[in-house]
Each structure stands twice: as structure tokens, then as C-alpha cells.
Amino acid sequence: MAIRGTYSVGAERKQRIVDAASDRFAADGYHKTAMTTIASDVGISEGGLLHHFPNKRHLLLAVAQHRFEASAQWWDSLPADAVGLATLDFMVDATRRYLAEPGLIQLVVLVSAEAADPSSPAHEVYATRYRTAVASLGARLRAGVDHDGMDPEADYEAIARECLAISDGLQLQWVISDGQVDIVAGVRAHVARVAATLRRQSGPQ
Numbered sequence: 339m340a341i342r343g344t345y346s347v348g349a350e351r352k353q354r355i356v357d358a359a360s361d362r363f364a365a366d367g368y369h370k371t372a373m374t375t376i377a378s379d380v381g382i383s384e385g386g387l388l389h390h391f392p393n394k395r396h397l398l399l400a401v402a403q404h405r406f407e408a409s410a411q412w413w414d415s416l417p418a419d420a421v422g423l424a425t426l427d428f429m430v431d432a433t434r435r436y437l438a439e440p441g442l443i444q445l446v447v448l449v450s451a452e453a454a455d456p457s458s459p460a461h462e463v464y465a466t467r468y469r470t471a472v473a474s475l476g477a478r479l480r481a482g483v484d485h486d487g488m489d490p491e492a493d494y495e496a497i498a499r500e501c502l503a504i505s506d507g508l509q510l511q512w513v514i515s516d517g518q519v520d521i522v523a524g525v526r527a528h529v530a531r532v533a534a535t536l537r538r539q540s541g542p543q
Contacts, residue, residue: 364441422482426529
């Protein structure tokens with residue numbers, strides 16, 4: 339019982355650290371946030387923080403994973419009829435949510451560079467994110483065949499992968515341009531083209 343209690347306390351503290359780091363990274367940016375600041379936010383010593391996360395890169399990866407999980411939970415919370423063409427509209431809403439936390443856009447782009455290295459812990463985190471996101475988004479889009487009369491022959495998994503590529507690519511350009519790229523408008527234009535294509539290929543409604 340004591341061991342389980344200790345584990346529970348440790349897991350709770352670890353989550354508090356990730357939550358505090360997410361808030362700090364979102365507000366101040368990754369590079370401008372000191373580990374001592376996060377430790378202070380949680381009410382522990384820097385040594386206590388390093389016990390859970392040996393360095394700032396480990397914490398960065400945990401925050402990126404936390405963001406992916408929060409995004410997945412948001413999608414899971416949508417109404418049951420948020421499929422097909424409605425899914426494309428919700429992609430625009432999701433982009434607005436990302437833009438509300440610009441620091442998190444920066445850190446996810448930052449970690450993505452490490453994800454290209456198969457030996458990095460970030461590699462599996464990002465690989466899992468893409469597998470699950472493509473499968474989930476593809477299924478939501480495919481449901482539009484019956485719900486909206488969309489093209490039954492379309493490759494919805496490929497379309498989902500393309501939508502994610504557009505979203506992530508625009509976020510990278512947003513970071514590089516210091517926020518000058520309108521990523522909401524970019525995603526809106528892309529999903530409008532996708533919707534028009536799927537309607538046209540499905541024939542008269």
C-alpha cells in the first residue's frame with residue numbers, strides 16, 4: 339500500500355510538472371523558460387524536478403506528448419455527427435486552438451526535428467501520434483460517405499495524412515516567419531478544396 343501511495347504521489351507530481359511546463363512554454367516559449375521557474379511553479383526544488391525529468395529536453399518531449407494527448411481528447415469529445423464534411427470544419431477550429439497557445443506550436447516544431455532520428459525517444463512519440471491521428475481522422479472523413487454522400491472511392495487515409503501534413507507544415511512556416519503566416523486561413527483554404535473535390539467526385543447531391 340505504501341509503495342502504491344508513493345507511486346501515486348510521484349505520478350501526480352510528474353503530471354503537475356508537465357502541466358506547469360506546458361503553461362510556461364505556451365506563455366513564454368521553451369528557450370525563455372528556466373527549469374527553476376517550473377520547479378517554483380510546482381512548489382518543489384530544482385532537484386525534485388530533475389528527479390522526474392533529468393534535463394529540459396526530457397521535459398520538452400513530455401510536454402509535446404501531453405499536447406498530442408490533449409488534442410486527441412478534444413477530437414474524441416466532439417459530437418458523434420462530427421464526421422465527413424463537419425470534420426474538415428473542425429480542423430479549422432483545431433488550428434485556432436493551437437494558435438491560442440503559440441509557445442506550444444514552437445515546442446512541437448522543435449521536438450519534430452529530433453523525431454527524425456530513429457534513436458531519439460521523440461521518434462516513437464511522433465510515429466505513434468501520426469499513426470493514431472491518420473487512422474482517427476481518416477475514419478471520421480470516411481464516415482462522410484454515408485453521412486454526406488461523399489466520394490466512396492476516395493482514399494480517406496491518404497487525405498487525412500495530407501491534411502496533417504498541411505497543418506504541421508503551416509505551423510512550421512508560422513514559427514519560421516515569426517507568426518506572419520496565417521495558419522488558420524491556410525487550413526481553411528485547404529479543407530475547402532478537399533470538400534469541393536469530394537463533393538464533385540461524389541456527383542450531384
